[in-house]
Amino acid sequence: MGTGEGGISDVTERVSREFRVRLPEGVEAVSVLGHADELLRLVEQECAVRIIARGHDLVVRGEGRGAEEAARVLRELSVLSRQRPVDAQDVRETLRRLREGGAPLTSAGTSALLVTPSGKPIGPRTPGQTQYVEAMRAHDLVFAIGPAGTGKTYLAVAMAVMALRDRRVQRLILVRPAVEAGEHLGFLPGDLTAKVDPYLRPLYDALYEMMGPERFQRLSERDIIEVAPLAFMRGRTLNDSFIILDEAQNTTHEQMKMFLTRLGFGSKAVVTGDITQIDLPRERPSGLVGVQTILRDVEGIAFVHLNERDVVRHDLVQKIVKAYERYGEGPRRPDA
Structure with missing residues (x-):
């Protein structure tokens, strides 16, 4: 907290938030997080959060909207992974749709031809x-x-x-x-x-x-x-x-x-x-x-x-x- 001219306080509140994402039955964590957690790290980087994997539970911790965005991305990927393997492109595309108010990627008819x-x-x-x-x-x-x-x-x-x-x-x-x-x-x-x-x-x-x-x-x-x-x-x-x-x-x-x-x-x-x-x-x-x-x-x-x-x-x-x-x-x- 800092004090500006005239004694007016500059208050920027950083609220830490936590979300828990439960993977659906039959979905393995590796199919959502990627090999060697590469997709997990990408979500962490894009949303400025920390993700902890505990079995079929993913705990997302972060500040502001980032934690909520990351949780929504993980939920989307868990559904998508039942239809086909997910990758970094899916992470970025899901984030883009969330931020622009577009339809979820799972509504795109993603089943394989x-x-x-x-x-x-x-x-x-x-x-x-x-x-x-x-x-x-x-x-x-x-x-x-x-x-x-x-x-x-x-x-x-x-x-x-x-x-x-x-x-x-x-x-x-x-x-x-x-x-x-x-x-x-x-x-x-x-x-x-x-x-x-x-x-x-x-x-x-x-x-x-x-x-x-x-x-x-x-x-x-x-x-x-x-x-x-x-x-x-x-x-x-x-x-x-x-x-x-x-x-x-x-x-x-x-x-x-x-x-x-x-x-x-x-x-x-x-x-x-x-x-x-x-x-x-x-x-x-x-x-x-x-x-x-x-x-x-x-x-x-x-x-x-x-x-x-x-x-x-x-x-x-x-x-x-x-x-x-x-x-x-x-x-x-x-x-x-």
């Missing part, structure tokens, strides 16, 4: 991602637009793998515009695989993780899975397929129309892209920008817009995306 061969569950982790997954379930054509790290391609591949597993489609077709080569691959050195691999590698990575490389290889050899440049879709009709067009901001109007008219009977298509990352020449308008106006009133088509709140990569990615949005960064184009 599938489990990878390594045991990793894959599913939506934010309300925006949940909306995206529900749109893919309900519509034959979905556009997902948003920044890097929001799960646009990853969740689309998960839905495609699940559809193939459940025999709702007979083929998976994943395509990207090879914009760096202007979609003209003939002049590049090497055979076809060597030419297209650099442009398609992110799609391969997602499929390898969700299916395992051996199963992916078997299905590719039988043409059940096809990963190819967008130019290879011209003149085809794709029936009973789950088709993903990734990096669609780099399609022209003509390429976008060509792709969308490939959709055949029994097929679903998902188009993903980030309209702040357009690599086309300035005089070539982006097909992903234009399609939002052209198809916005067409029944049976869904547009989902994701933002920095849906970023689920390293927590720095969310901060970077937000900083660029504040700055107004991104290619300034007449069509954007």
